[in-house]
Amino acid sequence: MFPKKLTDPSTTQPHSFDEARWVINVRKSLDAELEVHPLEEVTCSIFTVPKALMCSHRDSYTPQRVSIGPYHCLKPELHEMERYKLMIARKSRNQSKSFRFHDLVEKLQSLEVKVRACYHKYIGLNDETLLWIMAIDSSFLIEFLKIYSFRKVDTLINRVGHNEILRDVMMIENQIPLFVLRKTLEFQLESRESADDLLVSVLKGLCRDLSPLVIKFEDDEILKEKLHEYNHILDFLYQMIVPRIEEEELYEEDEENRGENRAYKLLREIKLPFKRVFASRPADVILRLPWRVISNLPGFIALSYLFTRHENEATTTTRQEPSSSVSVFDIEKPPLVEELTIPSVSELHKAGVKFKPTTPNGNVSTVAFDSNSGHFHLPVINLDINTETVLRNLVAYEASNTSGPLVFTRYTELINGIIDSEEDVRLLREQGVLVSRLKSDEEAAEMWNGMSKSVRLTRVGFLDKAIEDVNRYYTGRWKVRIGRFVEVYVYGSWKILAFLGAVLLFMLVTLQVLSLLFSSLRLLGLRTG
Template sequence: MFPKKPTDSSTTQRHSFDEARWVTNVKKSLDAEPQEHPLEQVTVSIFAVPKALMCSHRDSYTPQRVSIGPYHCLKPELHETERYKLMIARKFRNQSKSFRFHDLVENLHPMEVKIRACYHKYITLNDETLLWIMAIDSSFLIEFLKIYSFRKVETLINRVGHNEILRDVMMLENQIPFFVLRKTLEFQLESTESADDLLVSVLTGLCRDLSPLVIKFEDGEILKAQFNEYNHILDFLYQMTVPRIEEEEELDDEEEENRGENRASRFLQEMKLQFKRVFTSRPADIILRLPWRVISNLPGFIALNYLFTRQENEATTTTRQETSSSVLIPDIEKPPLVEELTIPSVTELHKAGVKFKPTSNGNVSTVTFDSNTGHFHLPVINLDINTETVLRNLVAYEASNTSGPLVFTRYTELINGIIDSEEDVRLLREQGVLVSRLKSDEEAAEMWNGMSKSVRLTKVGFLDKTIEDVNRYYTGRWKVKIGRFVEVYMYGSWKIFACFAAVLLLVLVSLQVISLVFSSLRLLGLRTG
């Protein structure tokens, strides 16, 4: 028998304490009645930020002033704001003489298991501690955000620390379940209708102030009817910004299109076989190829051939690459290629004749491109000191909450692709697509260029089609074709021109030297004569 290693008694007690609590929670979950705790309908919605995103910009995901919920509640650097939270919670209590926090905690007690089920990370806090955190934080959050229901946002914007708290409120790891907010407000106002009315007013005001896109909100009654579908405040903003893609309808439409394409392709194949029999004979081949062989040897034909066939060759190469890769990976599961993310900048598109048009609704689904008019439709973007944090946490929430297409992430990649410099920001601002409250256009460009970090590549149908349409329109413009021709055949062959110039200079110098020698010999001959 090997001697047992000495163990720290505190460590042993802590592990046994956590294990005992885990067993207790498991028993409680299994013994709970379905009517009391419908956990089958509860989905995990409050996640830890993926490490790939956390490493890129930690300050955008870690609360700096206030903790909301159990993830960051015990951090020493956030204890300073606890007095502020208690002060606002006390104000929340004083608004009603009959209101007692003990009663609120008792009211939340039946939801304790449901609350734990919303969090992705295992919560080691005991039941009473967790419920008191929910009661204090929900009261603080409601009272802090009530300012938006009275349309007095400007009075608080200049207060010290207000923007920092707003950023913390919108962080993924700093969320509490939406049903806890409703229950707390309902307990205070003693009316479900009044609680829902106030929540609609508070959330719409908050999202108007913090949303990176200008959102057109639906009727208040429609929003109240959808309250059960919202997981938390960040999820509310996400659903207002990102459309719900009906995948089944899209698949049905694609199947119908594929059927029509199959019928057309069969007809074309039959016609192709008939023509092939006629034109593949040797006499016909000689007759058809002779004129083109003569024309191809004429001066200047290479340049024209480049202008007309370069785009077609690029498309053929891309198609071959996609075809070869589709042999191993199905089209549905195949991630997009790096080249598919390439799109010209705003300045390049503007020079090619593209006009940027702001859309009235801030939903991401309004991103379209009209190839006939060259109009690029984009939702209006709001930029301020809170925008980067909100954008990053929306991307993190989407990456954690869905296994489907990352619509909002793809949208940020699109905007990041077209914004490269402060000139791009200036053009978007002048055309009404971007409203910036930052210090300079350079700061706005740096913010978007820092948003390139993503969890994984994804394919989003309508956004990928928009990118493809923009690239096709851009490469098809005569200005772009001529510019590329000059770049390839003029600037690309600078070494040849330099060598030719050097040879020409050498010949001229040699001629000059020879002429000087002959003139010197002539003068010498005259003198000797």
């Protein structure tokens, strides 16, 4: 089928591009893919970090101690852990007499095409190298995470380097497919049932320890049946934290307002003839003239500010800088996304808002605000030295793997919006919404304030509704309205007030001088008379 110069590598001349080997590899790859893995079963799930996020905090996305998978395996700064990984691999081999790594590599050979398809970035490694990386890293990862199955986290969590390795394991670029872990465990334990039991136990223990939110796990049998639905460890944690919410549920308030929209449409049809009459220019001048005269009266602008301005602010939840044009140089820059327009925890607390933790197993979907009682319901947040890395990589994974609304990203933007200072952290901690194991409240506040970067704007129905309800409740409080009125028209107008005070003082001094002058003239007249 092919010319001899392409099928026989010995006859080819030295060249920068080996045509014969390329053809052989392509034929081998296509044959393996068609025989073992249909194209519809291949899923890309391990991505590189978007540049907009990588620029904000590189250390949270780049492994510092150990590489897992092919993305960072050749970096010189990570070679120190390779010896430790080999030691762990030998330990797992010695635990079973029948365990041989060559046999494991042969077992993984049938998954080679599927493994490559899981990575978004091209892997320039040959088949044998990639399979040996999968075998060594999966064995190391399983042995390292077994401590969570036997509940020995407390004795090992303070070991030097343990938390650094945990943070590396949860990075988006440091993942290996979950089916590789299952295959390795099945080969070690010689049983699919035992492998799934241990894998579920390990994943639950790891996520329970690292999750920033309290997780309500399903039954073990259900989790074992769903293992094929999880792409890797980070994906397992993401699906445990973020509930699967249908597109209709994200914007359910729009469905609720359809009845009101129908009524509005009917009224609009009824008033259409009247609108045509009053929309004429003579009628418009007659109707608007008295209002224009009244609105220009002294003091009326201040009153209109007090009653109308903050109602308009309540409907705004996101600020974005306008741009008239986009240049080629702006493509690589982070998006111009600012914090949500929402008061901080301390400001809401002064306005009478009370923060209430949701049920012990509350997740992102339990965020809500009760306008009647003024209670802001939020899931309990756990903070430790690993939380920032976990949060950032969950946001990066959601941005890379999701084309719809970014639910978890919107939640982090909400918490970032209400936490501005250590006082905000203290109030949330005292009201049971936040549990911090960091050194200080200031450190927790700095962590949240640094998480304002996002790859794109997004709206999530139930979260945006809660934000709008909080803003409406806050701006509707009289103490807030009066406080802002005084701030704008009293403190903000200190120059005018100082000028008026100086004028008043000058007038009083003038009156006093004139009074003294007239008194002197009167006394002088009486004496000369």
